[in-house]
Amino acid sequence: MTNIDVLIMGLCCNSFDSANVSIFKYSMQFPEHTLESYEAAARQGAGVIECDVTFTSDRQLVCRHDQCDLHTTTNIVTIPELNAMCTTPWAPGVAPTCCTSDFTLAEIKTLCAKMDSSGGANATTAEEYAYGGTADWRTDLYASSAQYSCPEVPTHVESIELIHSFGVYFTPELKSPQVPMPYEGDFTQEDFALQMIQEYIDAGIPPSQVWPQSFNHEDVYFWISNTDFGDQAVALDEDERTNEEIDSLIANLTSNGVKIVAPPMQRLVEANPGTELLIRQSYYAEAARAAGLDIITWTLERAGPGLSGWYWDTLDNGDVELTEGDRFSLLEVLSQDVGILGIFSDWPATVTFYANCKGIGIRSGF
Numbered sequence: 001m002t003n004i005d006v007l008i009m010g011l012c013c014n015s016f017d018s019a020n021v022s023i024f025k026y027s028m029q030f031p032e033h034t035l036e037s038y039e040a041a042a043r044q045g046a047g048v049i050e051c052d053v054t055f056t057s058d059r060q061l062v063c064r065h066d067q068c069d070l071h072t073t074t075n076i077v078t079i080p081e082l083n084a085m086c087t088t089p090w091a092p093g094v095a096p097t098c099c100t101s102d103f104t105l106a107e108i109k110t111l112c113a114k115m116d117s118s119g120g121a122n123a124t125t126a127e128e129y130a131y132g133g134t135a136d137w138r139t140d141l142y143a144s145s146a147q148y149s150c151p152e153v154p155t156h157v158e159s160i161e162l163i164h165s166f167g168v169y170f171t172p173e174l175k176s177p178q179v180p181m182p183y184e185g186d187f188t189q190e191d192f193a194l195q196m197i198q199e200y201i202d203a204g205i206p207p208s209q210v211w212p213q214s215f216n217h218e219d220v221y222f223w224i225s226n227t228d229f230g231d232q233a234v235a236l237d238e239d240e241r242t243n244e245e246i247d248s249l250i251a252n253l254t255s256n257g258v259k260i261v262a263p264p265m266q267r268l269v270e271a272n273p274g275t276e277l278l279i280r281q282s283y284y285a286e287a288a289r290a291a292g293l294d295i296i297t298w299t300l301e302r303a304g305p306g307l308s309g310w311y312w313d314t315l316d317n318g319d320v321e322l323t324e325g326d327r328f329s330l331l332e333v334l335s336q337d338v339g340i341l342g343i344f345s346d347w348p349a350t351v352t353f354y355a356n357c358k359g360i361g362i363r364s365g366f
């Protein structure tokens with residue numbers, strides 16, 4: 001009997017209700033950061049939905065995973081007049097760079113979002129570059145439907161309106177600018193951070209429904225000191241750290257009033273050979289909770305099939321042999337032992353399934 005069999009037989013005895021604990025970036029069924037992907041996430045049970053926030057040349061906020069990803073997440077290189085405006089335009093053998101800050105909002109609204117991919121250096125036409133290389137564990141099936149053939153790049157305001165209509169919550173990430181700041185000499189990082197929060201204020205969204213997040217901890221400290229949205233501000237952390245470095249990070253965060261830290265999921269666990277679940281919480285998890293920090297983590301199913309690679313590197317070391325079912329073993333340890341508030345998932349149905357089996361709703365921190 002596998003670990004997944006044990007978990008499903010032992011835990012999945014409750015009715016399937018609307019309980020969920022997942023925080024969501026997008027659904028792999030549709031291109032990342034489109035209104036279509038947000039709706040798919042809500043249908044799969046996501047309780048909190050993310051817009052990654054960056055800005056255009058006319059300083060409007062839009063949802064993109066990175067400020068400079070338009071060349072792989074839209075059809076921009078196939079539109080000659082817009083391709084020519086990119087920081088580095090596409091041409092055969094040239095790796096392009098197309099940033100939201102290269103374009104006005106009106107120009108970005110003419111684009112079609114697509115699955116994040118490219119045909120790479122071997123592409124001989126713009127179409128081959130734009131539409132090649134989709135990972136086989138994602139899909140371009142939506143593109144064959146007239147209804148979904150050209151998803152727009154949404155504004156941050158549009159994401160707020162749609163997500164609010166689902167009755168779920170928000171976790172916008174302030175993306176690190178890929179252009180020098182202050183932008184054009186007078187748009188500072190603080191202006192950017194405040195503009196994102198102001199759009200929730202303008203929409204009438206209370207701070208209790210928003211978890212603003214950033215890898216730049218100065219953004220988090222700014223929200224704590226200057227807005228009503230700092231109580232739930234999330235300090236993202238992606239670095240691999242020694243125990244001493246973990247202690248130093250936690251001390252810095254808590255001394256600046258941070259209440260939530262968000263490392264990647266593999267930093268919160270380690271192998272535990274010879275036990276039922278094969279996984280246990282790590283020093284990072286224990287230290288963060290001992291300091292009074294709440295924890296959010298990321299990202300279940302960001303990578304393809306197989307529990308290997310960066311997101312599994314603390315478990316993929318030969319000490320234990322994991323199968324696909326051990327995603328649920330990981331969720332069990334993160335939920336029951338680490339006590340996470342939530343987990344980012346690129347396919348929220350998995351976390352919704354687990355939460356319904358366990359009878360878990362959104363935690364008190366939410």
